[in-house]
Each structure stands twice: as C-alpha cells, then as structure tokens.
Amino acid sequence: MNRADVVPLPEPGRLRAFDLVKVGVAGLRGRPMRAVLSALGISIGIAAMVSVLGISTVSRAGLMSQIQELGTNLLTVSPGSDITGKPSELPGDAVGRVGRIPGVTTTSAVGLVSGASARRTDKIDSAVTNGIAVQAARTDLLGTLGGTVRSGTFLNEATGRYPTVVLGAVAADRFGIERAGEHIYIAGRWFLVIGILDPMALAPEIDRSALVGWEYAAYLGFDGHPTTLYERSSDTTVNAVRDALPGTAYPQHPDEVQVSRPSDALTAQLAAKSAFNTLFLGLGAVALLVGGVGIANIMVISVLERRQEIGVRRSLGATRRQIRLQFLTESVTLSALGGAAGVLIGVGISLGYAQYRSWPIVLPGRPLALGVAAAIAIGAIAGIYPARRAARIPPTEALATA
Numbered sequence: 001m002n003r004a005d006v007v008p009l010p011e012p013g014r015l016r017a018f019d020l021v022k023v024g025v026a027g028l029r030g031r032p033m034r035a036v037l038s039a040l041g042i043s044i045g046i047a048a049m050v051s052v053l054g055i056s057t058v059s060r061a062g063l064m065s066q067i068q069e070l071g072t073n074l075l076t077v078s079p080g081s082d083i084t085g086k087p088s089e090l091p092g093d094a095v096g097r098v099g100r101i102p103g104v105t106t107t108s109a110v111g112l113v114s115g116a117s118a119r120r121t122d123k124i125d126s127a128v129t130n131g132i133a134v135q136a137a138r139t140d141l142l143g144t145l146g147g148t149v150r151s152g153t154f155l156n157e158a159t160g161r162y163p164t165v166v167l168g169a170v171a172a173d174r175f176g177i178e179r180a181g182e183h184i185y186i187a188g189r190w191f192l193v194i195g196i197l198d199p200m201a202l203a204p205e206i207d208r209s210a211l212v213g214w215e216y217a218a219y220l221g222f223d224g225h226p227t228t229l230y231e232r233s234s235d236t237t238v239n240a241v242r243d244a245l246p247g248t249a250y251p252q253h254p255d256e257v258q259v260s261r262p263s264d265a266l267t268a269q270l271a272a273k274s275a276f277n278t279l280f281l282g283l284g285a286v287a288l289l290v291g292g293v294g295i296a297n298i299m300v301i302s303v304l305e306r307r308q309e310i311g312v313r314r315s316l317g318a319t320r321r322q323i324r325l326q327f328l329t330e331s332v333t334l335s336a337l338g339g340a341a342g343v344l345i346g347v348g349i350s351l352g353y354a355q356y357r358s359w360p361i362v363l364p365g366r367p368l369a370l371g372v373a374a375a376i377a378i379g380a381i382a383g384i385y386p387a388r389r390a391a392r393i394p395p396t397e398a399l400a401t402a
Contacts, residue, residue: 025333031302038298039338041291042378046339046371048287050346057362058354072261073238074145074202077229077249080256088256092224094249095138101244103237108144109226110211111136116187116220118165118210120175124185132171134186135209135227136217144230145203152180152195159194160213166195168207186210187220202262203230291338292378299331299386307393314395324391331383332376339375343368 029035077098079088091097099107116134117126141147142154153159155166165184167177175184183190191212200206205228212220229249233241242261246254303310310323347363354361 025330034298035334035337038295039291039334039341041287041294042335042338042375043291043342043345045285045288045291046342046375047345047349048342049285049374050343050368050371051349054346054350054363055353058350058357058359073232073235074262075231075233075238075242075245076203076260076262077231077245078227078258078260079250080258082253082256088250088253089225090227090229090249090257092226094226094229097248098229098231098245101231101233101241101248103233103241105232105234106140106144107229107231108138108141109229110138110141110206110209111214111217111222111225112227113187113212113217113220113222118171118175119185122185122190130174131208132174133205133209134220135211136214136222137166137211138214141206141211141230142197144232145200145206147200147203147206148198150196150198151178152193154195154197155211155213161215162213163189163191163216164194164213165191166197166211167193168197168209168211169199170207171210172196184210186212288374288378292335292382295331295335295379296382296385298334299327299383300389302330303327303386303390303393306390310390310393311395314393320391324387327387327390328380328383331386332379335375335379335382336372339372339378342375343371346371 077090077094079090081087095107095109098104113134113136117129118132118134119126119128137155139155139157139160142149149166150169150172152166155164163186165186167175167184172178177184177193177196180193180195182193184193185191191210197206214222218224231241231245238261242259245259246257250257313323314320347368350363351361353359
C-alpha cells in the first residue's frame with residue numbers, strides 16, 4: 001500500500017469553553033440531590049468564613065462609630081492604694097482642682113455611699129443588693145459623660161436636695177422599673193425615682209448605680225470624697241491632661257491615683273474580636289477542607305458510574321484531555337455553586353446582624369471575592385485525581401465493563 005493511499009485520521013474536535021461548561025453542568029443535573037449534598041460542605045465552610053468576616057467588619061464599623069460619637073477625650077480618675085495595700089481616698093476638693101488644669105472643659109464625679117443599699121421594697125433584706133451601688137452624683141455628671149435620659153429627668157440643684165434617685169439602665173431593669181415616678185427603698189427611707197438613664201458605654205459603672213443628690217447623700221452617711229472623677233478635655237490636650245491628673249487630683253500622693261481612658265476599653269474589644277475571628281476562620285477552613293474531600297469522593301464515584309459514557313465519548317473521538325477537562329469542569333462548577341451559595345448565606349447573616357444591632361452596613365468586598373475564589377480552587381484540587389482517572393480509562397475497557 002502506497003503512503004499516498006493512507007487516509008489520515010481526522011483531527012479531534014476542540015471542546016469550546018461554552019460546551020465544556022454545558023457538559024459539566026449536565027453531569028450535575030443528572031444527579032441533583034447528590035450535587036446539592038456534595039456542595040453543602042463547601043457552602044457551610046464559605047458561609048462560616050464570610051459571615052465571620054462580615055460580622056467582624058460590621059462590629060468594627062459600629063464600635064468605631066460609637067467611639068467617635070462618644071469621644072476619646074474622657075478620662076477617669078479613681079483612688080488606688082498605698083504601699084501597705086490600704087485603699088486611698090481622693091480629696092473632697094479634687095474636682096475643683098482638676099477643673100483648673102489647662103485644656104479641661106468639664107468635670108464631674110460620683111461617690112460611693114458606703115453601707116447604703118437600694119431595694120425595690122422595704123420587705124427585701126438589706127443584704128440583697130442585686131449588684132446595685134448607691135452613689136452620690138453631681139448635677140453636671142450627665143453632661144460630662146454625654147449621657148441621655150430614657151425616662152424622666154436627671155438630678156438638678158433642687159431635686160438633689162431631696163430623697164430622689166436616678167437609676168442606671170441596668171439598675172432599672174433589675175428593679176423592674178420602666179419609667180420614672182415609682183419608688184425604691186434606700187437606707188431606711190423611700191426615694192422617688194425621677195429618672196432612668198440610657199446605657200453608658202464609657203461609664204458602665206453608672207448603669208449599675210442608683211444615683212442620689214451629692215448634698216442629700218450626706219444624710220445617708222456620705223463623707224464627700226469622690227470615688228470616681230470624670231473629666232473631658234480638648235482632643236489636643238488629652239495626653240498632657242492625663243499626665244497632670246495624678247498630681248493635681250491628689251498632690252500629697254499622686255502615686256495612689258489611677259487614671260484611665262474609657263474609650264480604650266472599647267478599642268480593646270476590637271482586638272478581642274479579632275482573636276476570636278481567627279478561631280472561627282480556622283473552623284470555616286476545616287469545613288471547607290471537609291467539603292473538598294467530599295467533592296473528590298463524589299467525583300471518583302461519578303467516574304466509576306459513568307464508565308460507559310466515557311467509553312462512548314472516547315470511541316467518538318474525544319481525547320483524554322477533553323475527558324479530563326470535562327470532569328475537572330464538573331468538579332469546579334459544583335464547588336463554585338456551593339461557594340456562591342455560601343457567600344450569599346454569609347452576606348445575609350452579616351446584614352441581619354448589622355440590622356439587629358443598628359450598626360452601619362459595611363461588607364468586606366475582598367473576602368467575598370476570595371470566598372468564591374477559594375471554593376473554585378478547592379473544586380479544582382478536588383477534581384484533579386478523578387479527572388485524571390477518568391482520562392486514563394481505555395475506551396474498550398470502559399465499554400466492556402459497562
């Protein structure tokens with residue numbers, strides 16, 4: 001036979017990208033329940049990671065907004081202890097002297113009324129305090145802290161001279177009092193509740209307090225020494241004021257004075273949340289890995305079940321490369337669909353959390369894209385072995401064992 005009489009084999013047709021996706025999706029449509037269950041692990045992993053990052057972003061934006069609204073120029077001064085461990089006391093005129101520090105705009109204070117307990121009625125034992133402290137409060141306290149009244153009004157020069165009380169948010173909840181006008185029992189006498197405060201993020205100790213007038217507190221045994229002094233200064237002088245506070249508040253023993261910035265506690269919450277985020281992201285990565293192993297397992301089973309299909313396609317001219325790409329595309333498509341579903345679930349959880357907390361809706365754009373990309377990468381890795389196994393099956397063997 002002459003070489004010229006030999007008819008060359010036709011070139012194998014190329015599988016276009018659209019046809020490749022179509023063939024891969026067709027494999028999934030044939031077994032929808034299996035596809036859903038296989039993609040579930042990927043969806044859970046991606047949803048966990050996206051929701052953790054989304055909630056973290058929303059929380060960060062909410063806390064930063066709260067810090068900016070409340071300000072970082074509030075400092076608190078409280079007594080420490082001497083070298084023997086005995087608790088110290090701030091001088092009675094500490095508030096006035098702190099107010100003369102350059103840069104200080106406003107000052108106020110509260111003082112613990114030792115031995116006084118607040119109770120809902122006189123029928124409750126005096127030892128049951130419910131964690132509520134009775135404190136003497138100056139009339140300018142609310143303005144210094146930037147607090148608001150939920151019901152009623154705050155103490156003023158008139159009401160502060162009589163048995164009236166303003167409850168912090170937590171104290172009011174524990175007493176079961178929702179609005180001003182009711183009475184509580186303090187140190188053997190009835191007090192009229194004239195106000196209930198909203199929660200104070202920068203002064204949580206006020207939330208758990210029953211505040212009485214500074215002057216009237218003397219009738220309850222208050223000695224006039226402030227236990228916590230609050231001051232606000234201009235933003236540019238905060239650090240200078242902070243350095244001057246110990247020596248000004250207690251000149252005789254500045255080393256026995258503790259100064260803190262309440263906004264630092266809110267900032268610390270961001271760092272604490274970041275630490276927990278790492279843990280939850282690790283759990284999401286484990287779920288993602290388990291989902292990838294599940295997809296690999298399902299694809300191996302799919303190759304074994306579709307040996308006849310592989311044999312027919314190979315007999316009709318499909319190359320090993322095309323078979324390999326077909327199953328690899330099917331694996332990637334399955335994983336990508338699971339990843340997309342996980343992203344949607346994670347976004348929904350983040351939006352719901354933001355709406356529940358009334359915080360700004362801020363979503364991390366890069367993690368959303370990385371979530372889908374991670375799902376595609378997991379699908380590609382999981383599909384490599386099944387795709388190569390399918391491509392290595394000879395057509396005759398595939399048809400003979402079908």
